[in-house]
Amino acid sequence: MSNNIWVFIQQDDGKIADVSLQLVSKATDLARDYNSRTGESVQVEALLFGENIKGLAAEPVKYGAEKVYCVDDRRLKHYTPVPFTKVLIDLIQKENPQIILYGATTTGRDLGPRVASALKVGLTADCTDLQIGDYESKGETYSNILYQIRPAFGGNIVATIVAPEKKPQMATVREGVMKLNEPDFSRKGEIADVPSIVEDADCLTEILERVQQEKAVNLTASQIIVAGGMGVGTKEGFDIIADFARTIGADLAASRAAVDAGFIHKDHQVGQTGVTVRPKLYIACGISGAIQHRAGMDQSAKIIAINNDPDAPIFQIAHYGIVGEINDVIPKLKKAFTAKA
Amino acid sequence: MGLNLVVLVKQVPDTQNITGEAMKEDGTVNRGALPAIFNPEDLYALEAALRVKEAAPGSKVHVLTMGPPSAEQVLKESLYRGADSVALITDRKFAGADTLATSYALKCAIETTGKYDIVFCGRQAIDGDTAQVGPQTAEKLGINQITCVDHIEQTDEDSLIARRSIEGGFEVVKSAYPVLVTMTDEGHVPRTSSAIKVMTYKNKKAGDPEIPMWSIEHIGADFEACGLKGSPTKVKEIESVVLKAQELQMIENSDEGLSNLMHSLIADHTLG
Ligand SMILES: Cc1cc2nc3c(=O)[nH]c(=O)nc-3n(C[C@H](O)[C@H](O)[C@H](O)COP(=O)(O)OP(=O)(O)OC[C@H]3O[C@@H](n4cnc5c(N)ncnc54)[C@H](O)[C@@H]3O)c2cc1C
Ligand SMILES: Nc1ncnc2c1ncn2[C@@H]1O[C@H](COP(=O)(O)O)[C@@H](O)[C@H]1O
Numbered sequence: 001m002s003n004n005i006w007v008f009i010q011q012d013d014g015k016i017a018d019v020s021l022q023l024v025s026k027a028t029d030l031a032r033d034y035n036s037r038t039g040e041s042v043q044v045e046a047l048l049f050g051e052n053i054k055g056l057a058a059e060p061v062k063y064g065a066e067k068v069y070c071v072d073d074r075r076l077k078h079y080t081p082v083p084f085t086k087v088l089i090d091l092i093q094k095e096n097p098q099i100i101l102y103g104a105t106t107t108g109r110d111l112g113p114r115v116a117s118a119l120k121v122g123l124t125a126d127c128t129d130l131q132i133g134d135y136e137s138k139g140e141t142y143s144n145i146l147y148q149i150r151p152a153f154g155g156n157i158v159a160t161i162v163a164p165e166k167k168p169q170m171a172t173v174r175e176g177v178m179k180l181n182e183p184d185f186s187r188k189g190e191i192a193d194v195p196s197i198v199e200d201a202d203c204l205t206e207i208l209e210r211v212q213q214e215k216a217v218n219l220t221a222s223q224i225i226v227a228g229g230m231g232v233g234t235k236e237g238f239d240i241i242a243d244f245a246r247t248i249g250a251d252l253a254a255s256r257a258a259v260d261a262g263f264i265h266k267d268h269q270v271g272q273t274g275v276t277v278r279p280k281l282y283i284a285c286g287i288s289g290a291i292q293h294r295a296g297m298d299q300s301a302k303i304i305a306i307n308n309d310p311d312a313p314i315f316q317i318a319h320y321g322i323v324g325e326i327n328d329v330i331p332k333l334k335k336a337f338t339a340k341a
Numbered sequence: 342m343g344l345n346l347v348v349l350v351k352q353v354p355d356t357q358n359i360t361g362e363a364m365k366e367d368g369t370v371n372r373g374a375l376p377a378i379f380n381p382e383d384l385y386a387l388e389a390a391l392r393v394k395e396a397a398p399g400s401k402v403h404v405l406t407m408g409p410p411s412a413e414q415v416l417k418e419s420l421y422r423g424a425d426s427v428a429l430i431t432d433r434k435f436a437g438a439d440t441l442a443t444s445y446a447l448k449c450a451i452e453t454t455g456k457y458d459i460v461f462c463g464r465q466a467i468d469g470d471t472a473q474v475g476p477q478t479a480e481k482l483g484i485n486q487i488t489c490v491d492h493i494e495q496t497d498e499d500s501l502i503a504r505r506s507i508e509g510g511f512e513v514v515k516s517a518y519p520v521l522v523t524m525t526d527e528g529h530v531p532r533t534s535s536a537i538k539v540m541t542y543k544n545k546k547a548g549d550p551e552i553p554m555w556s557i558e559h560i561g562a563d564f565e566a567c568g569l570k571g572s573p574t575k576v577k578e579i580e581s582v583v584l585k586a587q588e589l590q591m592i593e594n595s596d597e598g599l600s601n602l603m604h605s606l607i608a609d610h611t612l613g
Contacts (some may be wrong), residue, residue, distance in 0.1 A: 321591045
């Protein structure tokens with residue numbers, strides 16, 4: 001009975017997805033909490049599948065993994081569901097982890113459900129928080145299980161889901177939701193080479209073409225963000241916002257409506273279907289503050305909202321509110337900053 | 342020689358247009374106050390199936406849904422758009438099903454339709470946004486899956502080629518049948534109802550020969566694996582989202598007000 005906490009490490013073309021390392025970081029919190037509650041000593045372990053991936057194995061260790069299971073096989077070079085599910089299930093059955101976390105990426109959301117179905121265990125998608133706690137139901141108490149906390153019904157409610165009866169308990173989490181640990185370059189972990197059990201007959205998906213570009217921006221690490229919404233009005237209006245962002249050393253973000261209107265590329269979108277950010281300062285310009293947008297930015301340490309409608313919902317989560325026209329307020333703010341800085 | 346195409350569709354509360362009355366005082370959702378709609382991406386799944394049928398004459402499109410009798414509406418709408426046959430999987434014993442129990446029941450129902458080549462799902466349903474039922478149904482059927490498909494590019498007698506979205510790009514993949522695909526809303530815009538078909542089906546009800554109801558026994562499902570009993574996940578608690586009341590400080594839109602704001606942000610090292 002190992003009871004360890006596992007993280008599925010997603011790698012594409014030799015690069016580990018940020019979300020996987022964020023999950024390793026979160027898993028170390030969960031393991032610490034679990035161990036102090038139970039007196040056990042479970043550890044964080046990572047799963048790395050692909051072709052020639054050994055060189056990447058040190059990466060999850062820096063963020064807190066004690067052991068990395070590596071499965072190297074040319075048929076695992078790119079993700080496809082059947083071979084990955086087979087390899088993972090085999091490892092789970094041998095090692096018996098209590099928790100498995102996946103990034104809520106197209107890969108994690110393809111693999112997680114398939115594994116859950118095969119093992120008849122629960123899986124909660126898109127968790128925004130994970131905790132260890134107790135659960136009582138029908139006179140039974142389940143101690144130290146995983147609370148899987150997620151928004152539901154279009155973000156209008158937050159539900160705590162548990163799957164107490166069977167291991168592993170599994171969850172997917174979106175990029176940027178969990179904080180990254182400071183990497184510790186001196187940490188040592190065990191690298192376990194696991195022989196591949198993939199057979200040619202498992203390879204039911206043939207990838208004919210694959211195009212993947214690095215994101216133009218990575219807002220998840222931004223400290224200061226200036227975000228524009230529909231209220232910015234035009235693509236040219238966005239230039240004013242961009243110029244202001246540059247001046248104060250901020251990264252540029254947007255609401256979905258602004259992206260859909262073609263003001264800016266989708267990589268800049270914050271929210272439920274965009275990225276989740278947690279900067280020191282978030283300046284929302286002409287953004288109404290719809291629930292799907294707030295889901296991606298309400299963890300910001302300070303929020304400034306600029307909107308010409310004093311009743312815009314964004315003011316309800318803002319720390320500073322300015323009622324006014326974007327074209328008027330932004331140049332004034334820029335001037336004020338340049339004068340002070 | 343046509344293909345046997347199965348489409349899984351779901352009736353969902355319209356969570357995208359939530360109004361005040363939709364949330365009860367205790368924070369739970371008042372489903373009654375939300376209009377029930379055809380899950381948006383499932384319309385794209387149906388459209389994709391109808392297009393495959395048009396490209397491969399002799400194909401049949403069979404639409405399945407699991408839900409209460411009122412879910413007959415999405416089946417009627419499927420018939421209006423050109424489905425060849427439909428079935429409503431409905432049984433009290435299905436109540437409380439999570440995605441695992443749902444996919445088990447859907448698997449049994451798909452097998453009840455006979456031989457199938459392609460199963461089409463929406464990528465996700467807007468009531469839970471889980472995107473789990475598709476892959477779980479594929480696993481239960483023991484077949485391959487392609488998720489996040491924008492377009493079916495080609496269908497041959499024994500395999501298809503699909504274009505799927507991945508982060509920052511796309512993949513074009515090929516799979517032999519049988520295969521399950523989950524469709525995004527990036528593909529062909531769903532067609533509207535045909536007036537003639539609306540006339541034909543509008544007065545039909547669940548239980549009529551055109552809209553048969555399938556019970557647990559009919560689809561040969563194991564009672565233990567259905568509904569609440571077959572669902573490993575439980576909801577521990579639900580809270581409604583209350584906007585966290587901040588100490589909102591209104592800043593006057595004047596040179597002085599804005600200048601003071603910038604000054605305080607620089608002073609506490611938030612800026613600069
Ligand atoms: C399933 C789903 C997922 C979604 N995911 C996301 C997501 O990830 N991210 C996201 O952002 N949205 C998302 N949305 C969309 C979301 O519901 C809103 O439609 C969107 O956030 C609105 O963007 P906005 O605030 O820029 O536009 P609007 O709602 O149009 O608001 C514009 C605001 O600008 C103000 N304004 C107008 N003119 C001016 C001016 N001259 N000066 C100052 N203020 C002005 C207005 O008062 C208004 O408050 C999603 C929706 C759904 C259904
Ligand atoms: N009760 C159901 N009946 C039929 N199809 C369903 C049902 N639930 C989910 N699906 C299918 O599975 C997809 C994903 O649903 P979900 O996992 O709930 O996000 C949907 O778009 C439907 O195609």
